[in-house]
Amino acid sequence: MRSNSGSIHMKLPVPLAFLMFLSSAMWALAATRFGTDLRGQPVHDLAIPGTRAVVLFFAASDCPLSNRYVPEIARLTQEFGPRGVRVWWVYPNPGDTAEVVDKHNRAYAISGDSILDTNQSLVKLAHATVTPEAAVFVVEGKTLREVYQGRVDDRYISLGQERPQAQHHDLELAITAALAGKPVPHPQGPPVGCSIVFLPK
Amino acid sequence: MKSKRLWVIGCAGTLAGLGLLVALAATQAAAMPQGPAGQATAGPTENGAPPTWAHDVAPVIYTHCTTCHHQGGAGPFSLLSYADAKRWAPQILNVTQSRFMPPWLPEPGYGDFADVRRLSDSDRALVKRWIDTGVTLGDAKAAPPAPQYDNTWQMGKPDLVLNVAQPFTLPAGGTDVFRNLILPYPLKQTHYIRAMEIKPGAPQVVHHANVLVDRSAAMRHAHPDDWQTGIPGMELFVDAGNKFDPDSHFLFWKPDTPALVEPEGMPWRLDPGNDLILNIHLKPSGKPETLDAEVGLYFTPNPPVKQPMLLALERDDQLDIPAGDAKFVIEDELTLPVDVDVLGCYPHAHYLGHDMQGWATLPNGEKKWLVWIKDWDIDRQSVYRYREPLFLPAGTVLHMQYTYDNSAENPHNPHVPPVRVRAGNRSEDEMGHLWLQVLPVNTQAGAPDPRLKIEEAWMRRRLENTPDDQVSLYNLASALAGQGKYAEAAEEFEANLKMTPNDARTLTALGAAEEGAGQVALARASYGRAIALGKPADSAGCDARFNLARLGVRHAEYAEAEKEFRGLLAACPEDAETRSGLGAALLGAGRTDEAAREFHRALELDAADFTALYNLGVIAADAGQTEQAAGLLESALKAWPASPDAHEKLAMVYAQLQRLPDARAQLRAAAALTPDDAQVHSSLSQVLAAMGQSEDAFAEQKQALKLNPQDADGWNNLGAMLARGGQTEAARSAFERALQIEPDHAQAKANLARLAARN
Numbered sequence A: 001m002r003s004n005s006g007s008i009h010m011k012l013p014v015p016l017a018f019l020m021f022l023s024s025a026m027w028a029l030a031a032t033r034f035g036t037d038l039r040g041q042p043v044h045d046l047a048i049p050g051t052r053a054v055v056l057f058f059a060a061s062d063c064p065l066s067n068r069y070v071p072e073i074a075r076l077t078q079e080f081g082p083r084g085v086r087v088w089w090v091y092p093n094p095g096d097t098a099e100v101v102d103k104h105n106r107a108y109a110i111s112g113d114s115i116l117d118t119n120q121s122l123v124k125l126a127h128a129t130v131t132p133e134a135a136v137f138v139v140e141g142k143t144l145r146e147v148y149q150g151r152v153d154d155r156y157i158s159l160g161q162e163r164p165q166a167q168h169h170d171l172e173l174a175i176t177a178a179l180a181g182k183p184v185p186h187p188q189g190p191p192v193g194c195s196i197v198f199l200p201k
Numbered sequence B: 001m002k003s004k005r006l007w008v009i010g011c012a013g014t015l016a017g018l019g020l021l022v023a024l025a026a027t028q029a030a031a032m033p034q035g036p037a038g039q040a041t042a043g044p045t046e047n048g049a050p051p052t053w054a055h056d057v058a059p060v061i062y063t064h065c066t067t068c069h070h071q072g073g074a075g076p077f078s079l080l081s082y083a084d085a086k087r088w089a090p091q092i093l094n095v096t097q098s099r100f101m102p103p104w105l106p107e108p109g110y111g112d113f114a115d116v117r118r119l120s121d122s123d124r125a126l127v128k129r130w131i132d133t134g135v136t137l138g139d140a141k142a143a144p145p146a147p148q149y150d151n152t153w154q155m156g157k158p159d160l161v162l163n164v165a166q167p168f169t170l171p172a173g174g175t176d177v178f179r180n181l182i183l184p185y186p187l188k189q190t191h192y193i194r195a196m197e198i199k200p201g202a203p204q205v206v207h208h209a210n211v212l213v214d215r216s217a218a219m220r221h222a223h224p225d226d227w228q229t230g231i232p233g234m235e236l237f238v239d240a241g242n243k244f245d246p247d248s249h250f251l252f253w254k255p256d257t258p259a260l261v262e263p264e265g266m267p268w269r270l271d272p273g274n275d276l277i278l279n280i281h282l283k284p285s286g287k288p289e290t291l292d293a294e295v296g297l298y299f300t301p302n303p304p305v306k307q308p309m310l311l312a313l314e315r316d317d318q319l320d321i322p323a324g325d326a327k328f329v330i331e332d333e334l335t336l337p338v339d340v341d342v343l344g345c346y347p348h349a350h351y352l353g354h355d356m357q358g359w360a361t362l363p364n365g366e367k368k369w370l371v372w373i374k375d376w377d378i379d380r381q382s383v384y385r386y387r388e389p390l391f392l393p394a395g396t397v398l399h400m401q402y403t404y405d406n407s408a409e410n411p412h413n414p415h416v417p418p419v420r421v422r423a424g425n426r427s428e429d430e431m432g433h434l435w436l437q438v439l440p441v442n443t444q445a446g447a448p449d450p451r452l453k454i455e456e457a458w459m460r461r462r463l464e465n466t467p468d469d470q471v472s473l474y475n476l477a478s479a480l481a482g483q484g485k486y487a488e489a490a491e492e493f494e495a496n497l498k499m500t501p502n503d504a505r506t507l508t509a510l511g512a513a514e515e516g517a518g519q520v521a522l523a524r525a526s527y528g529r530a531i532a533l534g535k536p537a538d539s540a541g542c543d544a545r546f547n548l549a550r551l552g553v554r555h556a557e558y559a560e561a562e563k564e565f566r567g568l569l570a571a572c573p574e575d576a577e578t579r580s581g582l583g584a585a586l587l588g589a590g591r592t593d594e595a596a597r598e599f600h601r602a603l604e605l606d607a608a609d610f611t612a613l614y615n616l617g618v619i620a621a622d623a624g625q626t627e628q629a630a631g632l633l634e635s636a637l638k639a640w641p642a643s644p645d646a647h648e649k650l651a652m653v654y655a656q657l658q659r660l661p662d663a664r665a666q667l668r669a670a671a672a673l674t675p676d677d678a679q680v681h682s683s684l685s686q687v688l689a690a691m692g693q694s695e696d697a698f699a700e701q702k703q704a705l706k707l708n709p710q711d712a713d714g715w716n717n718l719g720a721m722l723a724r725g726g727q728t729e730a731a732r733s734a735f736e737r738a739l740q741i742e743p744d745h746a747q748a749k750a751n752l753a754r755l756a757a758r759n
Helices: A016-022 A064-068 A070-083 A098-107 A121-126 A170-180 B026-031 B053-064 B083-088 B088-096 B121-132 B218-220 B450-465 B470-482 B486-499 B504-516 B522-534 B539-554 B557-571 B576-588 B593-604 B611-623 B626-637 B644-656 B661-674 B678-690 B694-707 B712-724 B728-741 B745-757
Strands: A027-028 A051-057 A087-092 A112-115 A134-138 A141-148 A156-158 B161-162 B168-170 B176-185 B193-198 B206-214 B259-261 B268-270 B273-280 B289-292 B293-302 B307-312 B327-336 B340-349 B353-361 B367-375 B384-392 B397-404 B433-440
Touching: A016 B353, A051 A070, A051 A121, A051 A170, A070 A170, A070 B289, A087 B486, A098 B694, A121 A141, A121 B745, A141 A170, A156 B644, B026 B206, B053 B083, B053 B121, B083 B088, B088 B121, B193 B206, B206 B218, B206 B340, B293 B433, B307 B397, B307 B450, B327 B340, B327 B450, B327 B593, B340 B353, B340 B367, B340 B678, B353 B433, B367 B433, B397 B433, B397 B593, B470 B486, B470 B504, B486 B504, B504 B522, B504 B539, B522 B539, B522 B745, B539 B557, B539 B576, B557 B576, B557 B661, B576 B593, B576 B611, B593 B611, B611 B626, B611 B644, B626 B644, B644 B661, B644 B678, B661 B678, B678 B712, B694 B712, B712 B745, B728 B745
Parallel strands: A051 A087, A087 A112
Antiparallel strands: A027 A141, A051 A134, A134 A141, B161 B293, B168 B289, B176 B273, B193 B259, B193 B268, B193 B293, B206 B273, B307 B433, B327 B397, B340 B384, B340 B433, B353 B367, B353 B397
């Protein structure tokens, strides 16, 4: 939970070659196993050919704030899907088994692609800490470069402090900027939600 | 027959009658772990071993959290097990340290409230240390058993369950939703409600709910085509019906208090034709939620013996908050005309409210806090009930001072950038109310309802704030009429009619006031105008016709009255008053058996119908069924304690039963209500004389004759008392006075002769 820290960990865009060697924020496509899908099949490819950007939305079936973002993520999926953006619903918590998530997705009418991040490799790669939280990667050849990590919007200021509606749509702005090849703005506040239940080290 | 039929418009504001916050239901309380709420549990010291779930933390969680945080509860997740608490530990730490949870807005020390949910500093520190030291389980076997919660009615099977006409579906996302769901009361009898339980259908999305009793189903009638789906809006403003019947109870539901149990002797009432309105605040959850709300009602046969009232300080008229203003203040005050106990309060604003203060300044200058909320949050609003009733004597000035923040820095501000905001019903408008539940105390037996004085003071204050407010003017006039100040009432109704010249309802009320003031011709004309204006079956038209029919009974025009009442029954909804009115017309015409049938039918519709009870009492007394008559008249007085006729009649019945002290008490109550009624003093004199209290008897008889010097019987009786006391000369002149008035007064003649023989 980050609401009180105010600190935001961002991966700033840095030269590609440099990142290749030093940063986990860039991976070679199809090189890693990214958890499993709901049928238990390993997910190897986050981006199918033609994908321009990948969005990971970190979710938890039992987190109320994460659930309140379902309509917003569905909206962004619908808006940006046709423009080459692949949105993944990433479930990092050990309690979110295939059965639990399947039931949850049906209840919330989530039709997007889901990944059970069983070894939390996506959590590590995206530096996510809470649900709901999002990360945006641009596809550059066979690699992904993280250009955004943080809150979806500013509706929640902290647990218990809520705006009647979001005024600043950080994630949407980030995706738009990424697609336009422009510098991606940082989130303007910390993500607010439920701590990811980290696996024992 | 004496029933009033005056109109009062309720200004229910946001409220409805709301229920008191109530102790948790029995099944939960039984499962409560040791250690009362707020008390620090016996945890280890800072230097000792880390606190454990089993020994230290579970009791705190079970006391403060799990009433909502259980499977199927209003909380979004369960905290019943160690595993649950461990999973949510980071959030628990965050929200207890920020005091977001448990939700409790009032500042400690500013109002002494019951059911305080605020976590004590020691419990808060304990939770923090438990999490900081790694959420230790401890000896699992030693942990207290988890409370049991289930989805059944907390108080057993309700006497009546009301359902919404159609389930309401809350969208998956978007802003919060404020909706009014209408639940018609289907019964044909009046019932008193001692408890109510609300099952909203989807507790996790219902933030809070107010229940309003809509006496005239006004909201349903205003939305004939779409009421089944519920009406959007945050505030309610409905018609309070046609009797002085102010909203009296906080029927406020919040997630951890599903059952609202009223204090002994303070049930609330539902009449045929009433609707309950469930005014709910909903928070979308991410998926569509269906609310199939149910309201369970628990009846009591006993009418209330204590009549509280809700009143509000408010300055909505001043709410015109400039964009960007971070410190916009409104203030209101109201001087209490009677002694009251304050039982609870309900501060209310929308998203811009920030600092909300309420206090009372006693006549001796002492300041007593009612409530202080330093950082208002609409999501956590609640009714707050005082731990002990807060006594405030007459002359106390109630104050409210609310501060609003319409700057961009207020995260709750619905407008970015801020805009000018005024009072209104939508959530993005504002409101500024401080509702109080007050119970008049130290009241005079037999006096008019003391709440009418409060209503009068409240409405006068509202008119000072907003002189053109017709509702306040109407209510003021009604409050005056209710206190028997008919001429003043008629004046205020006339003023009201200047603003709305052709309002059938105000004309009807004016007619009632004129009738009360003895201006029968004017009253008839006002009723006639109202009937001509209203549609035959609308409520104003029906009431004018009722009043005209009743006027017929009062002036012994029984045949016309009967015709009017029968017409009324054909055209308008059947109610107890119309039935008992018809009964009174028949009784007047000497058709006693037919009359009795109508009275019994009236009592089927409303067991507390005064007219039916009173007249059945009179019929029984005339038939020599004295015991039965006493019972009926006693019930009649419960329904209307301020009826001098019922007191007088009951006194006569008691006198026949040789219950002289009871008879004396009834006559004294009647005399307090109508001090200028010579007959009451005369009767009281007779009873006192029979009890051997000669001096008092003599004084009452003199009082009676002062009020009515032309009473030959009275002079004769006075003479008899004087003669018994040996005052022969004075007795003689009293008998002679009787004979001056009535030369053939046989007893006076005989007494005079006896007096002469004695000498």
